[in-house]
Amino acid sequence: MGGHPPGIESHxxxxxxxxxxxxxxxxxxxxxxxxxxxxxxxxxxTGLVNQFNLEPAETVEQFGADQWVLPEGVSAPxxxxxxxxxxxxxxxxxxxxxxxxxxxSSVAQGDGEAPEEVVLVGFEPGGLGAPQVVEGRAxxxxxxxSLDRTLGIDVGTEVTMSSEPLNVVGLTDDTTVLAGIPFAFxxxxxxxxxxxxxxxxxxxxLVSGELGPLPEGLASVSPDEVVAQTLxxxxxxxxxxxxxxxxxxxxxxxxxxxxxxxxxxxxxRDFAVLKAVGTPNSSLLGSLALQAVxxxxxxxxLAAIIQIxxxxxxxxxxxxxxxxxxQLPLLAVLMALAAGAIGMRxxxxxxxxxxxxxxx
Amino acid sequence: MTIGPLxxxxxxxxFIHDGYAIxxxxxxxxxxxxxxxxxxxxxxxxxxxxLLSCLGGILTxxxxxxxxxxxxxxxxxxxxxxxxxxxxIGFVFQAFNLIPSLTxxxxxxxxxxxxxHGRTASFARADELLEQVGxxxxxxxxxxxxxxxxxxxxxxxxxxxxxxxxLLADEPTANLDHIQAEAIIRxxxxxxxxxxxxxxxxxxxxxxxxxxxxxxxxxxxxxxxxPTHDVTFAAGESIxxxxxxxxxVYVIKSGEVDVIRILADGGEEPLNRLGPDQYFGELGPFLxxxxxxxVRARGDVVLTAYSARVFREKVLHKT
Numbered sequence: 001m002g003g004h005p006p007g008i009e010s011h012x013x014x015x016x017x018x019x020x021x022x023x024x025x026x027x028x029x030x031x032x033x034x035x036x037x038x039x040x041x042x043x044x045x046t047g048l049v050n051q052f053n054l055e056p057a058e059t060v061e062q063f064g065a066d067q068w069v070l071p072e073g074v075s076a077p078x079x080x081x082x083x084x085x086x087x088x089x090x091x092x093x094x095x096x097x098x099x100x101x102x103x104x105s106s107v108a109q110g111d112g113e114a115p116e117e118v119v120l121v122g123f124e125p126g127g128l129g130a131p132q133v134v135e136g137r138a139x140x141x142x143x144x145x146s147l148d149r150t151l152g153i154d155v156g157t158e159v160t161m162s163s164e165p166l167n168v169v170g171l172t173d174d175t176t177v178l179a180g181i182p183f184a185f186x187x188x189x190x191x192x193x194x195x196x197x198x199x200x201x202x203x204x205x206l207v208s209g210e211l212g213p214l215p216e217g218l219a220s221v222s223p224d225e226v227v228a229q230t231l232x233x234x235x236x237x238x239x240x241x242x243x244x245x246x247x248x249x250x251x252x253x254x255x256x257x258x259x260x261x262x263x264x265x266x267x268x269r270d271f272a273v274l275k276a277v278g279t280p281n282s283s284l285l286g287s288l289a290l291q292a293v294x295x296x297x298x299x300x301x302l303a304a305i306i307q308i309x310x311x312x313x314x315x316x317x318x319x320x321x322x323x324x325x326x327q328l329p330l331l332a333v334l335m336a337l338a339a340g341a342i343g344m345r346x347x348x349x350x351x352x353x354x355x356x357x358x359x360x
Numbered sequence: 361m362t363i364g365p366l367x368x369x370x371x372x373x374x375f376i377h378d379g380y381a382i383x384x385x386x387x388x389x390x391x392x393x394x395x396x397x398x399x400x401x402x403x404x405x406x407x408x409x410x411l412l413s414c415l416g417g418i419l420t421x422x423x424x425x426x427x428x429x430x431x432x433x434x435x436x437x438x439x440x441x442x443x444x445x446x447x448x449i450g451f452v453f454q455a456f457n458l459i460p461s462l463t464x465x466x467x468x469x470x471x472x473x474x475x476x477h478g479r480t481a482s483f484a485r486a487d488e489l490l491e492q493v494g495x496x497x498x499x500x501x502x503x504x505x506x507x508x509x510x511x512x513x514x515x516x517x518x519x520x521x522x523x524x525x526x527l528l529a530d531e532p533t534a535n536l537d538h539i540q541a542e543a544i545i546r547x548x549x550x551x552x553x554x555x556x557x558x559x560x561x562x563x564x565x566x567x568x569x570x571x572x573x574x575x576x577x578x579x580x581x582x583x584x585x586x587p588t589h590d591v592t593f594a595a596g597e598s599i600x601x602x603x604x605x606x607x608x609v610y611v612i613k614s615g616e617v618d619v620i621r622i623l624a625d626g627g628e629e630p631l632n633r634l635g636p637d638q639y640f641g642e643l644g645p646f647l648x649x650x651x652x653x654x655v656r657a658r659g660d661v662v663l664t665a666y667s668a669r670v671f672r673e674k675v676l677h678k679t
Contacts, residue, residue: 012473015466016459023461270459276418277518278446279474352418355453356409356530 013287020267021291028295031259035299038252040306042328045245047311047320049238054319056230058174059183060223063100063129065206067220075221076229077102078119078177082203083196084218092205093212098127099202101191107145107161107184109153116151118184119177120161122191128206131185136170142190146170148182150317161186162194177230179237179316249335252299257339260292264343271347272354285344289337296336300329364428364525364557366392366415371424373410376624383603383650384410385421390575392559394525397552399568400561402577403648408561409454411577412528415559416449417441428526446475450519452529456511458503464514465490465499472521482521489517493547509540516547527551529560533567545570578605578648585667588674593657599641602654606644609671612636615661620654633658642671 021028056078069092074082082102089099101122106115123129131138131146136155139146145166147153157168161184175183192199211220221229231238264271271284304325311318373385384407392398400408413419414426417433426433428448436444458467468486473479490499493513503511512532519527529548533541541564549570552558560567568574586608593599599610602622612634619632619640631653634640644651645668666675 012476015473016462016470019461019466269457273451273453273457273459274471274474276416276445276451276453277449277471277475277521278442278444279471280442283474353413355451355457356413356418 013283013290017287017290017294020263020287021294024263024266027259027262031255032295032298032302035252035255035295036302036306038248038255039300039303039328039332040310042245042248042252043303043307043320043324044311044314044318045241045248046324046328047307047318048314048316049241049245050321050324051317051319052179052234052238053231055174055179055317056177056227059177060226060230062132062172062175063206063223065128065208065223067094067207067211067222068226069097069205069207069211069214069218069220072217072219074219076226076232077204078226078230079233083201084203084205086192086200086202088215088218089202089205091215091218092207093214094207094209096128096208098124098129098206099188099204100124100129100206101188101195101201101203103191103195103203105161105184105194107147107151107153107159107166109157109159116182118147118151118161118182120191120195121183121185122188122195122203123185124188128208131170131172131175131183133170134173136168138170139185139187140169142187143167144169144187146172146185148172148175148184150176150180151182164190164194176317178233249331252296252332253335253339256292256296256299256336257342259295260288260336260340260343261346262343263291264288264346268346268350269354271350272352275350276352276355281348284347288344288347289340292336292340292343293333296332297329300332303328364392364394366526366557366559367425367427368411368415369425369427371411371414371426372422373407373414373419374422379623380602380621380629381624385414386603386650388424388575388577390573392526392557392573394557395552395555396572397548397558397560397570398573398575399571400559400575400577401563401565401568403563406577406648408577409530412530412559412561415526416451416528417444447522448524448526450521450524450527452512452515452519452527452532454531454534456503456508456515456535458511458514458518460503463500463502464495464506464510467503467514468518468521471518475522477522485521486517489520490514492520493517494543507540508535508537509543512536512540512544513547516544516551520551525557527556527558529558531562531564532560533562533564538566541566585669586665588664588666588670591663591665593661593663595657595659597657599655599657599663600651602651604651606641606649606651607667608665609639609642609645609668609675610655610663610665611639611671611675613662613664616658617661617663618656618658620656621652622654628654639671639675642668642676646672 070082071084074080103120105118105120107118108115125140133146143166145168147168149171153168155168155171159166159168189199214220274284369389371385371388374381374383400411402408414421421434462470465486468489469482472482490496493516495510495513498510532544548558614636616633616635618630621629621631623629640655
């Protein structure tokens, strides 16, 4: 039975790898679960950052404007105070334009309930900036309000805003900014009175289509710029989450690397025996690498299930992007191979003469 | 199965350890014909495993040659040695060294699969070998579920996987009771009768009667009793050198000697100076080890030389 030098053929090492996984199953299960917890947190953190990035884009898109006309020096209406005379509307040269009011306020439900912070948006019914309600209808007259669904307030509920009683007539989705501050939509005059106690002031002019030259003191910004400016206050939070994500990758690498190294240590005699009988390093390294990859993929698969239960329990909205479900396993495989390198080096260095030594 | 013979000529293996050189093998020569079972006999530490490692292409000797048929093993490198181990050598390791996660059948088949044989053929060969070693019904058992003798038979079967012309067995009966050892000895006899060359390292004298040839790793004359006698050395003369085979123990009657360790770079490290009524060189003959240091006469010295047994009885037990 003559042997010939084998190439790196994965099927040759599958049996050895699989049997070792079964033999040391307790260790591998514990490590896979540990890894899964870390990867689940990575999924959630990724979903959190994704939600931070998605949130202003989805919200700004709902206003339906091609340009936002703001007082000069105001970069975004959601993060700075934006006030201009209502008469400025006439000076804006555009076929389709709508005035809006955007300011911070709070809404309370019933007596004794703690008020919740909202972004108050005043709009002209039928104009740009009108809410795209998913339940009920948009406010048509004073005394009506539509709220973002995350407030958990149903249509038909009475709420108060700055002591003004309002009837909830509609609900919107994806109308939040700054990590979950929900929007409340009112008709423009009522919003003007609540925000400025006068109807002579507006916050911005939304424009659709061509925009002519603007008078002095006004400037236009694109929706993308509004989105970017709205994200700016969250830069520190996103950077912190990115740092936590990097640390979680390090923890995952340590977990996988440690188990691969321990496996290499435990199997040093086995590898020495196999080397002594002529098994090439590539097959032995392949077996260890395959083990690392299987652990990483097993942990990611389990993590994908854990995150389904974990994400809703987070106080902030979490939207795990679809790309995370292929990027994370891919990165996990690369990380497992890198982390397992120390263990694999141990295999490369194992001396076949060790097969002759040792007691039973 | 490529047929030998195996020829070992002037084999020297030297290691550098803690700055000084040790030679577990020093000029060893012997041969093995096809169908012969050769026993390497000697105490622990005499170089048996080192010799098996050289024969198996795992360790490159310092000098000398190992030829198997047309193959010059000592000139092989890297992939040639891998191929030699893969095709021409079967190993039976001390303490079985079976892979604990694999069944008996897989322990035989997996090394074949990993060295390029087909999966089906490898398992068929494993089944055939398990039958041959009398373990046809134990193929599905993990090593932990087998007795010592059964594990050793699986180890032998693994060594025979690719039908090698040379089987190297390191202490194959070391961990076995006499019933299990007998089964292994019978198995080795059968394998020898198939025309295979078998080299067995052991300090188990039960293997001696079945050997076609015995290689004494410690020279037999070392054990011969030599009469007690006085011997004189002039100043600077060597009494014995580090690495010499150890036969006699010396007691100083007059004069002084220097005990010196010869370092790997040729330098010398003084270890001790001994005078009248002190003795030296006792551990080598007691343990069967070569001399671990050189001893030289400092001035003119007169020594009494004893065999190990006489020294133990007449000198050690008196003091």
